[in-house]
């Protein structure tokens with residue numbers, strides 16, 4: 109343990125000689141330890157040197173602050189460096205290929221960003237008079253037209269703010285439709301395949317439904333025998349939530365039969381459209397019998413994810429569900445575009461509101477920009493290239509890793525941990541990949557595959573980038589197959605080494621306490 113000039117302990121960063129420090133990708137750390145801002149700042153440092161105003165009259169009365177707040181002070185370059193250093197500790201799509209399966213981490217074109225920053229879109233307020241935001245409403249309406257056309261469904265709710273929020277929208281519409289049919293209390297069972305994303309069962313339960321899990325078959329698809337058995341007594345069936353292509357990266361080849369059977373049973377077909385990137389421009393979910401489907405604009409249509417920006421999950425609806433769509437929605441009338449905000453007239457059967465306003469305007473601008481810059485032929489190519497890239501990755505790695513299922517995949521390649529030697533786990537492979545300078549792939553999901561590793565390269569990667577990534581993963585996979593025990597300590601080159609993730613989840617330390625100089629902080 110050493111101390112820095114401010115007397116705070118610093119963690120030694122040297123790696124011992126037996127640790128793996130050679131990487132295939134040439135990854136090397138060039139990063140300094142960064143303390144928390146209130147550890148490096150002092151309350152009496154300020155980036156501003158204006159003199160205190162003379163003759164100031166305090167108008168705050170009895171609520172004036174009696175003590176300084178103790179906010180950390182830093183000079184401008186110190187503040188700048190603090191945040192830039194923190195940002196360097198983050199992996200980002202602008203730094204390299206982001207292989208997270210199911211997440212569709214594609215490049216965010218800068219043209220989208222330019223359009224989203226135009227004052228007419230960026231500087232308006234949702235409570236402005238509608239006559240002053242006609243352009244914005246027109247843009248939402250045009251994006252809605254694209255989404256309806258691409259999915260072959262007649263209506264779309266634009267306000268959901270993420271994929272999971274879109275699921276909630278679709279399932280609330282289904283619940284409302286069942287209530288309107290007088291079957292709201294009897295039809296409570298929702299079928300969900302074992303491979304489903306966790307948000308699917310969570311959404312169903314949130315809407316008051318009971319989840320009934322369908323088995324996966326040996327081909328990684330819905331087990332049709334199990335599915336049909338669940339429909340033997342259809343009286344309580346509300347519907348099914350199915351992902352297509354599914355989370356194993358495979359097209360559900362029986363989807364038409366599934367749709368027909370669920371409709372015959374009196375239920376609705378919710379499709380999780382998070383994987384729309386694999387089929388956009390090629391398949392219209394409406395043609396497959398889908399009643400409701402969310403579209404993650406932040407996946408298929410290149411808007412940033414999470415910390416890079418809010419999500420957006422517009423939800424397309426079939427004719428049967430359209431009357432129950434949430435408020436508000438846009439209609440075009442004689443005086444231009446208007447918002448239907450109340451549950452009267454056209455909105456009379458709506459299930460209500462999902463959020464205060466109309467949805468994520470900035471994401472709408474980005475998504476429409478992406479669509480217009482690709483055109484319909486370009487969007488079709490998006491799906492084709494996404495599937496081609498995933499199959500390239502699968503083909504390049506199948507000699508050293510174990511594909512979970514036979515045959516071609518759709519937009520993501522799924523491997524099991526079978527190829528790894530005894531004692532080496534998926535987690536070790538993921539951590540070793542960090543030392544190669546890559547964010548790990550999705551691990552341990554879907555649950556139906558042992559030690560699953562799900563890789564989605566997206567269409568925005570070139571062959572050269574795919575090769576660079578495959579070289580790195582191939583080398584890691586070979587070490588795993590050889591039982592290289594140094595992998596158990598990876599990552600060695602990351603700012604933080606192996607974390608105890610179980611402890612972190614079970615016993616999170618939510619309050620900062622000053623490090624004690626005598627004890628070495630556990631990383």
Ligand SMILES: *Cc1c(COP(=O)(O)O)cnc(C)c1O
Nearest residue numbers: 210270271272305307380382419
């Ligand atoms: C991403 C994803 C979701 C949830 O979408 P969010 O926008 O993260 O809420 C649901 N289902 C699948 C299959 C997904 O990949």
